[in-house]
Every structure is written in C-alpha cells, then in structure tokens.
Amino acid sequence: MSITKGLPASFGAESYDAIVVGAGFAGAVCARMLAEACGTKVAVIERRNHIAGNAYDCYDEAGVLVHQYGPHIYHTTNDRVHQFLSRFTEWLPYEHKVLANIHGELMPVPFNHKSLKMAFGEERGEYLYQKLVATFGENKKVPIMELRKKNDPDLTEVADYVYENVFLYYTMKQWGKTPDQIDPSITGRVPVFVGDDDRYFPTAPHQGMPAEGYTKLFERLLDHDLIDVFLGTDVRDVLQIKGDLIYVCDHPYGGEVIYTGQLDELFDLDLGALPYRTLDMQFETLQQDQFQPVATVNYTTTEDFTRITEFKLMTGQELPGVTTIMREYSKAYEPESGQTPYYAILEDETQALYQRYRERVDGILNFHCVGRLAEYRYYDMDGVVASALDLSDEIISSNG
Numbered sequence: 001m002s003i004t005k006g007l008p009a010s011f012g013a014e015s016y017d018a019i020v021v022g023a024g025f026a027g028a029v030c031a032r033m034l035a036e037a038c039g040t041k042v043a044v045i046e047r048r049n050h051i052a053g054n055a056y057d058c059y060d061e062a063g064v065l066v067h068q069y070g071p072h073i074y075h076t077t078n079d080r081v082h083q084f085l086s087r088f089t090e091w092l093p094y095e096h097k098v099l100a101n102i103h104g105e106l107m108p109v110p111f112n113h114k115s116l117k118m119a120f121g122e123e124r125g126e127y128l129y130q131k132l133v134a135t136f137g138e139n140k141k142v143p144i145m146e147l148r149k150k151n152d153p154d155l156t157e158v159a160d161y162v163y164e165n166v167f168l169y170y171t172m173k174q175w176g177k178t179p180d181q182i183d184p185s186i187t188g189r190v191p192v193f194v195g196d197d198d199r200y201f202p203t204a205p206h207q208g209m210p211a212e213g214y215t216k217l218f219e220r221l222l223d224h225d226l227i228d229v230f231l232g233t234d235v236r237d238v239l240q241i242k243g244d245l246i247y248v249c250d251h252p253y254g255g256e257v258i259y260t261g262q263l264d265e266l267f268d269l270d271l272g273a274l275p276y277r278t279l280d281m282q283f284e285t286l287q288q289d290q291f292q293p294v295a296t297v298n299y300t301t302t303e304d305f306t307r308i309t310e311f312k313l314m315t316g317q318e319l320p321g322v323t324t325i326m327r328e329y330s331k332a333y334e335p336e337s338g339q340t341p342y343y344a345i346l347e348d349e350t351q352a353l354y355q356r357y358r359e360r361v362d363g364i365l366n367f368h369c370v371g372r373l374a375e376y377r378y379y380d381m382d383g384v385v386a387s388a389l390d391l392s393d394e395i396i397s398s399n400g
C-alpha cells in the first residue's frame with residue numbers, strides 16, 4: 001500500500017482497475033476484497049487527511065486514545081464479518097453498558113430490574129418488576145407500546161415513566177424535535193428489559209474493541225500491494241457523472257467505481273440537499289483517574305448535550321491521573337459547510353429525494369453505492385462491513 005497526501009499531477013486513472021471513494025469501512029473493505037480476490041489494482045480516494053472514516057481514533061495531547069467522530073463500540077452477530085475483521089486486529093474484551101442520568105440519578109438503560117427499583121423505590125419497584133415478569137416472562141425486551149396495550153395502570157405507569165424520563169427529552173435533543181413531531185411508532189419501540197442483564201448488546205456473540213484501535217485495524221486492512229490511498233482529495237475534483245458515463249480526469253472511466261460519499265453532493269445538490277443531523281463534540285481532558293462509572297452516560301432529563309463518553313473506560317487504556325471525556329451536542333447539518341453529516345433524517349420525503357438521486361446512477365453498471373452516506377441510511381459498523389463484503393462478492397463474480 002502507498003498512502004499519498006493529495007492526488008499527484010501524474011495520477012492516471014487508467015492504471016487502476018477500480019476507484020474507491022472513501023476510506024471508511026465501506027470503501028476499505030471493498031478495496032481489500034477486490035485487490036485480494038482478483039488482483040484488481042485499486043485507488044482509494046479520501047477527502048479527509050486520514051483513513052478509517054468515522055471510526056478513526058487517535059491519541060490526544062494527554063495520551064488518551066479517543067474516537068474523533070464519536071464512540072464506536074464493535075458488536076456483531078455476523079460470523080463472516082467477525083472472521084473477516086479478525087484478520088486485521090485482535091480484540092479487547094468490552095461489553096457496553098449505558099446509564100441514564102435521570103435528574104441526577106444514574107440508572108441502567110434499557111430500563112431493567114435495577115432501574116425500576118431506583119425509579120420507584122425498592123418495594124414498589126419490585127412489585128412492578130414481578131408484574132412485568134408475570135405478564136411477559138423473564139429476560140424479555142418489551143416495547144413500551146406493549147405495556148400500554150395491556151391497559152393495566154401499573155404497566156402504564158412504567159411505560160409513562162420510561163417515555164418521559166428516558167426517551168422524550170433525549171430524543172428532542174437528538175433530532176431537534178418538539179414532542180408532537182416525534183413519530184408515535186418510534187416512541188412505542190422504546191424497550192424495557194424484564195431482567196437484570198444490563199449489557200447494551202446482550203445478544204451479540206462478538207463484541208469488544210480493536211486491541212490497538214480502529215485506525216491500526218484500517219492500516220492493516222488497506223495494507224496490500226495493489227492498493228494506493230490518496231488522502232486529502234475530494235473526488236468531485238476529478239470524477240463526474242455525465243449521463244450514463246463516469247468521467248475521471250476528463251476521460252470516460254470503464255473500471256469499477258465504489259462510491260461511499262453523499263450522492264446529493266456528487267450532483268451539486270441540484271435536486272436539493274439530503275438532510276442530516278450533525279454533532280458538535282466537545283472534548284475535555286481531566287486530571288483524574290476516572291470521571292463516571294461507565295463509558296457512556298446519557299443525559300435524558302437535563303442538560304443540552306445528549307451524552308458523555310469517557311474513552312478510557314471503553315478502550316481499557318491504563319493511564320493513571322488523566323482521562324478524556326466528550327460531550328455530544330446534536331444540531332442540524334448545513335450542507336457544504338465542512339460539518340460531518342452523522343445521522344440521515346429518514347422520513348418519507350427524504351427517502352423519496354434520495355431515490356431521485358439514486359435513479360441517476362442505478363443504470364451505470366460500473367458505479368456502486370455502498371455505506372451510510374451513499375445509501376442514505378443508518379448502519380452499524382458490522383452492517384456496513386456485511387454490505388461491502390456482499391457488494392465485493394457481486395463484483396468479483398461478475399468479473400469472472
């Protein structure tokens with residue numbers, strides 16, 4: 001692999017069988033698969049000055065390994081994804097647990113046996129818990145909509161508490177909405193866990209953190225003789241779609257193009273911008289061993305930020321006397337502003353707009369969209385890797 005900052009004047013697209021736009025999980029997995037499986041020479045073009053996309057991590061000035069674009073916790077039920085990624089990293093054991101700060105008290109979420117007793121007091125909490133067990137059975141995740149359907153005042157009380165104290169204000173902050181703008185079908189899906197397990201991903205057989213961090217994982221993933229990475233280069237400076245043809249450096253390009261950026265940007269937003277939420281992440285280094293009991297605390301009833309992450313508690317890094325935390329403030333994304341588009345706003349209108357952009361490229365057989373931006377959807381990392389593996393399989397088999 002070579003990594004070059006900027007695209008050299010000598011760059012010749014014709015010397016590459018494939019161009020991958022974006023060095024996040026979607027792009028890097030495709031680049032590796034194509035290079036390995038059929039000797040494809042791949043140019044990876046990345047706008048940022050680093051690889052790893054939103055999973056990028058680095059050491060801050062205090063020596064703490066931080067996730068620059070928000071905390072990333074690896075978890076998957078997909079064996080193929082896990083086997084593939086495990087070629088490029090060892091894993092540190094880590095099981096994610098989240099607490100909600102509810103008016104100053106830290107309660108496990110999803111709301112469980114312990115949270116019930118904290119919220120309603122030992123006796124009443126136990127009574128409500130036993131009622132949940134009798135109604136739904138133990139170790140079940142029950143959406144609050146199901147609690148309400150029972151028309152039982154005790155179960156409705158639990159549903160109302162969780163709605164008000166865990167869901168409502170947090171969701172308003174996250175999506176910038178008023179209560180009446182919040183889709184009732186989403187509200188109803190908020191779960192209560194009838195049990196004591198306080199792990200956030202209790203059913204994922206594979207979970208943990210890459211032993212040396214995500215960026216190291218990506219260095220190994222992209223480390224192949226047939227892969228060249230060009231950083232700090234916006235592909236729109238060299239690639240355009242004209243009708244059914246892809247042009248690179250003003251010449252028609254017949255190789256495969258794997259695109260993991262925003263589709264609206266590729267067409268200069270000419271049908272309108274696809275909306276996103278962005279995050280303002282405020283990092284703070286503190287001269288103390290530890291700030292909070294678990295890696296993530298959600299602020300669900302107070303504060304303007306949505307959550308605080310303490311990185312050392314996720315990565316297991318031993319660094320006495322110092323720790324770095326990060327507060328996340330959610331706000332509307334402004335297109336072409338240099339902000340990071342984090343969460344697609346998935347509504348009927350925005351999906352329809354995405355489809356109109358998508359129709360422009362669907363007929364171009366050597367142009368492939370994959371990943372959270374190009375597909376305009378939310379993906380966890382394992383989902384993106386699974387899609388990138390599937391797309392690579394398709395391209396490999398069609399190239400014989």
Ligand SMILES: Cc1cc2nc3c(=O)[nH]c(=O)nc-3n(C[C@H](O)[C@H](O)[C@H](O)COP(=O)(O)OP(=O)(O)OC[C@H]3O[C@@H](n4cnc5c(N)ncnc54)[C@H](O)[C@@H]3O)c2cc1C
Pocket residue numbers: 021022023024025026027045046047048052053054055069070071072073074075233234235236260261262279342343370371372373379380381382384
């Ligand atoms: C705050 C937050 C927390 C998350 N936490 C988790 C978690 O705990 N666990 C989990 O599994 N998933 C998590 N995710 C999801 C995870 O970030 C995504 O699944 C993953 O990053 C998607 O990979 P990708 O390659 O599709 O996109 P990205 O990682 O965004 O990569 C796309 C790359 O394309 C580049 N690019 C875009 N346009 C251009 C252009 N015109 N020219 C050149 N390059 C371009 C971008 O710079 C970027 O590097 C989280 C997401 C967010 C927003």
